[in-house]
Amino acid sequence: MKFSCNKIAELCSGEIQGDKDKEIISIKPIEDVDENSLSYVQTLEILEKNKEIKAGCILAPEKDKKNISFSFPIIWVKNPKAAFAKILAEMEKEKFSNIKPGISPKAEISPSAIISPSAHIGPFCFIGDKAKVEENVVLLSGVHVAERSVIGKNSKIYSNVTVREDCFIGENCIIHAGCVLGSDGYGYIQDSSIHKKVPQIGGVRIGNNVEIGANTCIDRATIGFTEIGDGSKLDNLVHIAHNVKIGKNCLIIAQAGIAGSSRIGDNVIIAGQAGISDHVVIGDNSIIMAKTGVIGKVPSGSVLFGYLGRPRGEYMRIEALLSKLPDLFSFYKKARKILNLDEKNDK
Numbered sequence: 001m002k003f004s005c006n007k008i009a010e011l012c013s014g015e016i017q018g019d020k021d022k023e024i025i026s027i028k029p030i031e032d033v034d035e036n037s038l039s040y041v042q043t044l045e046i047l048e049k050n051k052e053i054k055a056g057c058i059l060a061p062e063k064d065k066k067n068i069s070f071s072f073p074i075i076w077v078k079n080p081k082a083a084f085a086k087i088l089a090e091m092e093k094e095k096f097s098n099i100k101p102g103i104s105p106k107a108e109i110s111p112s113a114i115i116s117p118s119a120h121i122g123p124f125c126f127i128g129d130k131a132k133v134e135e136n137v138v139l140l141s142g143v144h145v146a147e148r149s150v151i152g153k154n155s156k157i158y159s160n161v162t163v164r165e166d167c168f169i170g171e172n173c174i175i176h177a178g179c180v181l182g183s184d185g186y187g188y189i190q191d192s193s194i195h196k197k198v199p200q201i202g203g204v205r206i207g208n209n210v211e212i213g214a215n216t217c218i219d220r221a222t223i224g225f226t227e228i229g230d231g232s233k234l235d236n237l238v239h240i241a242h243n244v245k246i247g248k249n250c251l252i253i254a255q256a257g258i259a260g261s262s263r264i265g266d267n268v269i270i271a272g273q274a275g276i277s278d279h280v281v282i283g284d285n286s287i288i289m290a291k292t293g294v295i296g297k298v299p300s301g302s303v304l305f306g307y308l309g310r311p312r313g314e315y316m317r318i319e320a321l322l323s324k325l326p327d328l329f330s331f332y333k334k335a336r337k338i339l340n341l342d343e344k345n346d347k
Contacts, residue, residue: 001025001091005057005073008038011090012059012083018073024056027087033058035072038087040080044068059083099138128165146182152208164220166203170230173206176214181206185219185226185242185260198222200242207231207248213238219260229266247284265300275307 202221283300
C-alpha cells in the first residue's frame, strides 16, 4: 500500500488538514500507529489526551473539528470507522491484485458448466454438470461447486468450501474457508426401533451481499429451499438446519444453531451459542442474547436472554414462580413493616 494523504481524503470524501502530499504505507490501530501509517479515532479526545501519538495520518470526526495544530495530517470525515473501512477495502483490492480471470489447469470443470470469462477458478476446484459461475466470481483453491449450483456475480469463495447440488449463491457474497452449503438436513423418521433417513432433495438459496464465516454449515431443505436473506452476515461455526428461512440484514454470531423449519425475520441479531428450536418464529428486529434458548414464538422487537437446562416440568414451575416474584417481594416488605421486624433487628 502507498497512498498520499490527499488520495485518502478523496477516497473518504474528507477534508484534510496538514501535509496533503505525505505518503502512507500502512494501516495500524491507534495504539500502534507510527509516522508512516494511518489510523482513526471516534472522538478527538483521544488525540488531545495522548499528545505523544506520532502518526502518518489520522481520520477524525468532523463534528469535533477544532482549530488545533497537530504534528501529522488530520482528515475530517463524518464517520471515521466507516472511512477507515473504505481504506481497508482499497488495501484488500491490492492484496488480491494477483488474482486474475482464468481457470487453473489444475481445476476440473464439467463440459456442461457455464463459467464467465471474467471469473477466477483456482487450482483443485471442481465445477459440476450444469453449474454456473457468473461474472467476476473468485473461487480460491479447492472449492467444490456441484451440479446445477450457481455462484452469483462478484462473489468470492475461499479455499475448501463445498457447495453441493442445487445451491444458489447471490451477488457480492463472501463465503469463508471450510463452509459446507447444502449438506443433508438432519431428517429421520422412526420405523419400529430404527431411525430411517428422510431423503433431503431440496436446496439452499443465499441472497445478495451475504457473508458466511468459516466452517459454517447450512443444510439443504428436505423439499424447497433453506434461505438466507439479502445482507445477512453469519459468523464462524454457525449451523442453519433444513428449511430454515432467515430474513434480510440479520446477524448470526458464532456457534449459534437454528433448528429445522424456523423462521427468522428481518434485522434479527442472534448472539453466540444461542439455540433456536425447530419451527420457531422470531419477529423482525429482535435480539436473542448469548446462550439463550428459544423454544417458542418471539414477537417483533423482543430482547431475550437466559437459559438453564432442567427437567421440563421443574423448569416450567420455576418460571411460573419467577413471574410472581415481584408480588411476593412486595408482600414480604409489607409483612416486615407490619411485624416491625426491621425495628426489632435494630434493637
